[in-house]
Amino acid sequence: MAQTSDVKAMKLNKKKLRFSTVILYIILIAGTLVCLVPLYWMLRSSLMSNAEIFVFPPKFFPSTWRWSNYVKTFQNFEALKYFTNTMKILVPCVIGTVLTSSMAGYALGRLQFPGKKLWFALTIGAMILPGHVVLIPLYLTYSAIGATNTYTPFYLAAWCGGGASNVFLMRQFMRTLPKDYDESAMIDGANRLQIFLRILVPLCAPIMITVAIFSFMFYWNDFQGPLIYLRSDNKFTLALGILSLRGAYASKWNYIMAASLVMVVPAVVLFAIGQRYFIEGIVLTGVKG
Amino acid sequence: MKGTGNADLGRPRMSVMKRNEAIAGYVFMLPLLLGIVFLTYGQFVYSLIISFTDKSVFGTANFVGLQNYVKLLREDFFFWKSIKATVLYAFGSVVATQLTALAIAILLNNRNIKGKAFFRTIFYVPSIVPAVASCLLWMWMFNPDFGLFNAALKLLGLPTSKWIYAENTAVPSLVLMSAWACGAPMVIYLSGLANVSPTLLEAVDIDGGGAWTKFIHITIPMISPVLFYNTLMGIIAGFMTFTNSYVMTEGGPNNATLFVNYLIYRDAFQYNEFGYASALAWIVFIVLAICTLVIFKFFGKKVYYGGADQ
Numbered sequence: 320m321a322q323t324s325d326v327k328a329m330k331l332n333k334k335k336l337r338f339s340t341v342i343l344y345i346i347l348i349a350g351t352l353v354c355l356v357p358l359y360w361m362l363r364s365s366l367m368s369n370a371e372i373f374v375f376p377p378k379f380f381p382s383t384w385r386w387s388n389y390v391k392t393f394q395n396f397e398a399l400k401y402f403t404n405t406m407k408i409l410v411p412c413v414i415g416t417v418l419t420s421s422m423a424g425y426a427l428g429r430l431q432f433p434g435k436k437l438w439f440a441l442t443i444g445a446m447i448l449p450g451h452v453v454l455i456p457l458y459l460t461y462s463a464i465g466a467t468n469t470y471t472p473f474y475l476a477a478w479c480g481g482g483a484s485n486v487f488l489m490r491q492f493m494r495t496l497p498k499d500y501d502e503s504a505m506i507d508g509a510n511r512l513q514i515f516l517r518i519l520v521p522l523c524a525p526i527m528i529t530v531a532i533f534s535f536m537f538y539w540n541d542f543q544g545p546l547i548y549l550r551s552d553n554k555f556t557l558a559l560g561i562l563s564l565r566g567a568y569a570s571k572w573n574y575i576m577a578a579s580l581v582m583v584v585p586a587v588v589l590f591a592i593g594q595r596y597f598i599e600g601i602v603l604t605g606v607k608g
Numbered sequence: 609m610k611g612t613g614n615a616d617l618g619r620p621r622m623s624v625m626k627r628n629e630a631i632a633g634y635v636f637m638l639p640l641l642l643g644i645v646f647l648t649y650g651q652f653v654y655s656l657i658i659s660f661t662d663k664s665v666f667g668t669a670n671f672v673g674l675q676n677y678v679k680l681l682r683e684d685f686f687f688w689k690s691i692k693a694t695v696l697y698a699f700g701s702v703v704a705t706q707l708t709a710l711a712i713a714i715l716l717n718n719r720n721i722k723g724k725a726f727f728r729t730i731f732y733v734p735s736i737v738p739a740v741a742s743c744l745l746w747m748w749m750f751n752p753d754f755g756l757f758n759a760a761l762k763l764l765g766l767p768t769s770k771w772i773y774a775e776n777t778a779v780p781s782l783v784l785m786s787a788w789a790c791g792a793p794m795v796i797y798l799s800g801l802a803n804v805s806p807t808l809l810e811a812v813d814i815d816g817g818g819a820w821t822k823f824i825h826i827t828i829p830m831i832s833p834v835l836f837y838n839t840l841m842g843i844i845a846g847f848m849t850f851t852n853s854y855v856m857t858e859g860g861p862n863n864a865t866l867f868v869n870y871l872i873y874r875d876a877f878q879y880n881e882f883g884y885a886s887a888l889a890w891i892v893f894i895v896l897a898i899c900t901l902v903i904f905k906f907f908g909k910k911v912y913y914g915g916a917d918q
Contacts, residue, residue: 340720343720346715347721351727354788355733357734357745364748377756425636426634431626432630435633438637442644448648449892451889452651454889455882456658459654460651462665480640483648546854575748579740583741586737590732594729
């Protein structure tokens with residue numbers, strides 16, 4: 320008697336479990352829609368004619384998929400020019416960030432020297448320091464040396480450590496590597512530059528990829544920096560270029576959405592490829608920070 | 609004599625090694641050092657100096673004492689509007705973003721869910737969308753006549769809204785948009801939840817506690833470090849928000865979204881009042897610093913760090 324009721328309870332439990340799992344999946348699928356429908360809306364709008372876009376109630380599917388909108392957008396928008404400009408900032412900045420932040424990470428994570436604690440504390444401080452305070456003086460400084468409307472402000476920031484949070488990531492990672500590597504290499508007569516280049520850099524490849532992806536995303540998305548430093552259209556990045564497109568074609572939401580999608584796709588593709596490194600990096604800053 | 613000689617030889621050798629290491633340390637750190645001194649803290653001090661002057665791009669700057677600060681606090685209509693809008697947005701977006709992120713993380717942490725990695729990727733995608741593109745997209749979806757949101761509301765027979773185009777719904781609309789991109793805190797919560805001790809959860813089961821007891825007494829305390837970190841970072845990001853007000857609303861309607869970072873930008877780069885804008889930046893910095901200290905004081909103590917791995 321007792322046994323049967325036990326079995327019954329277990330069956331009931333299992334049913335309950337299944338039921339709650341189904342509900343869980345329904346919520347997750349609803350969440351998936353919430354995440355993706357806006358992006359579909361971007362795509363759908365980019366493929367419509369301008370007349371079709373301004374119809375009420377709005378249609379969920381375009382009547383014809385006008386891929387020609389993209390050709391027109393590229394012609395009006397000069398996407399290639401803005402893309403090239405973005406790359407002119409991005410490539411040297413990503414290299415500079417990875418190089419100088421790993422160097423600083425090596426010093427702060429593995430070497431002993433007087434003042435280390437202070438410099439590390441200042442680096443942490445720079446991580447929480449709100450950027451708006453230094454925006455104006457930085458602009459005035461660059462303006463005084465004639466570096467506005469050039470890419471110098473971006474290059475300088477990237478080649479001087481490339482952001483405190485990247486230095487922090489590098490330092491945390493370098494600390495986890497055993498000290499024996501350095502010591503045995505020292506005994507073999509290697510100097511610190513050789514240790515850094517031949518031993519640590521290969522071992523740090525994962526964190527370097529993480530930092531590279533972070534800084535790629537940063538410069539790809541960066542808006543306030545280019546907005547302040549760049550004045551002429553032939554220096555503009557994609558983020559600024561899209562806004563000038565909007566200025567010129569205020570109500571052509573199909574072209575604006577097409578240009579926006581041009582900016583979204585590379586970021587999402589890079590995320591899809593480097594997802595593991597990306598998410599590990601976020602977790603590392605958040606959990607160890 | 610011989611013995612002391614050896615000892616003398618021994619000591620300098622050690623200090624030579626130490627000195628070499630110190631030199632190497634500074635050489636490797638040199639780029640960061642230059643950045644910290646000249647691009648961060650040097651500029652920080654420079655900003656404070658500018659805030660006591662009437663600096664504009666051209667012409668010489670005159671020392672005006674506390675005039676900028678007094679004018680801001682006493683006379684500037686936009687300043688108080690801006691503080692109110694920013695606090696509202698920062699608070700709203702922190703609550704909305706953290707709750708969404710935590711809820712998703714808890715759902716994904718369920719053992720019965722298959723395809724966790726897939727869902728995690730999907731939920732992260734909105735955070736990858738570049739800010740300008742995301743602002744333009746949401747602006748278009750918020751469009752009262754031809755946007756997705758009002759179309760959906762009409763379809764469900766619900767009243768429509770003017771979203772970012774009306775004074776009282778503008779900030780809530782931007783808060784909604786900020787919750788869409790909650791990927792980073794979500795991932796951090798997920799890793800925090802993975803570390804919650806199963807033995808403690810079982811202990812609650814044995815004591816007859818339900819899911820709610822587990823959540824309040826075990827899960828929340830054990831993820832408190834990430835909860836604390838995410839909230840702090842969320843508040844700072846909320847205070848610093850710029851792109852949404854610049855691209856979507858230009859501070860309007862009727863200054864409802866005149867966030868401080870946008871006001872600073874406007875005063876400095878459009879009205880050419882660099883001294884005044886710097887004073888504004890400093891007031892915001894002080895407010896934010898006090899907020900951070902208060903958070904540390906009240907919640908920092910309650911944060912639980914398991915063992916020695918803080």
